[in-house]
Amino acid sequence: MMRDEISEEEIKEIKTRLEKTTPGPWTSISESRGETVGTDFIMTAGEDIYLMGATLVDQDFIAHARQDVPRLIAEIERLKASK
Numbered sequence: 001m002m003r004d005e006i007s008e009e010e011i012k013e014i015k016t017r018l019e020k021t022t023p024g025p026w027t028s029i030s031e032s033r034g035e036t037v038g039t040d041f042i043m044t045a046g047e048d049i050y051l052m053g054a055t056l057v058d059q060d061f062i063a064h065a066r067q068d069v070p071r072l073i074a075e076i077e078r079l080k081a082s083k
Contacts, residue, residue: 028063
């Protein structure tokens with residue numbers, strides 16, 4: 001069961017995991033979108049990420065998470081500060 005409020009410790013843990021990732025932005029690249037051949041990967045500022053078994057929707061979600069998570073953390077912190 002999920003709790004209603006995320007703790008400061010949980011936010012700190014999420015930020016720590018985020019800081020250890022390859023810098024963003026990450027971009028979902030699909031050379032096979034709409035085609036039968038091509039390579040699907042996540043382009044990063046470092047090494048590209050190739051996923052096995054992921055759908056294109058999964059790949060898009062993972063790539064966007066690198067940009068979305070920092071924004072969500074900032075919004076959580078803003079909302080907590082305004083209480």
